[in-house]
Amino acid sequence: MKINQAETQDKLYQATYQTEKEDIKRNGKQLQNNTVFAGNLNLMEDPIAKKREEARKEAMGLLTNQFKIDSDIDNGMEGSRSRVDKLREESEYATKEVARLEAQMQKMIEEDGLEEGSEELKSIQEEIKYWKSEAYKSESAIMGENAAVRETKMALLKRTYDMRDASKDAEKIMEAASKEIVDMLKQDAIDKIDEDMEEEQEKAEEIKEEQEEKEKLIEKDKEQKKLEETTKELITADSDTEKSKLQKEIQKILEEQDLIEEDLKGLAVDASI
Secondary structure, three states: OOOOEEEHHHHHHHHHHHHHHHHHHHHHHHHOOOOOOOOHOOOHHHHHHHHHHHHHHHHHHHHHHHHHHHEEEEEHHHHHHHHHHHHHHHHEEEEEEHHHHHHHHHHHHHOOOOOOOOOHHHHHHHHHHHHHHHHHHHHHHHHHHHHHHHHHHHHHHHOOHHHHHHHHHEEEEEEEEHHHHHHHHHHHHHHHHHHHHHHHHHHHHHHHHHHHHHHHHHHHHHHHHHHHHHHHHHHOOHHHHHHHHHHHHHHHHHHHHHOHHHHHHHHHHEEEE
8 A cells, every 4th residue: 555655744734733733732831820921931932943943853763764764665566556557468479479370380280281390381380380389478477476576565564663663763753852841941941031030139138238228318317417416415414413414315216327547526516516
């Protein structure tokens, strides 16, 4: 039976790429639950395309090799059939020639009175012998061609690997590649999620640090104003007790602010005015 390579390839592509499409769709839904869409990711397009092309070449290599083997077998049997048809025509022609010559020889004996051993009969007998030999050769060749076809058919029945097996193996190759591609897409998605989460965390920490810094500045500003007000009260205080109390309060504010020595000196100068 002739193998239709185009039909086999088409079925292979439909089966394998449909499997890949379903795998990606199924895993894509899982990724979407994490609010990640494969179309929006900066995925590894080249490695994926390379993996798919390598798998396609390997699968098509299996099919092409098996198709060549099957085609050679088919062509061999078809050639045998064509040769048998031609040999049968030659055999039939030779047989007709033998019959024609035998009839002619019989007529020459009966009607023309030729005797056995005459040159005319010898000549016809030689021709008859030649065409009988040609008919025999043709029949022998036909038997040989038919035997070759039978042996080929028997070998085909006994063989353990054919185009169906090659097609299954090719599909397995494409399916394995599809699963690997899906895993690559999933890993890219996971990496993207981790990267985005890390960036968001860094941004959140930066915002938090900025907020804390602002709060510190606000608190420091409040303490500074309080310090200035207390200092003014110290300058205008009448009793030593009140001054002592205000000085302790100033000292407490300074300790809380943890001001540098220059700030302290500046406040001291202000306090002496």
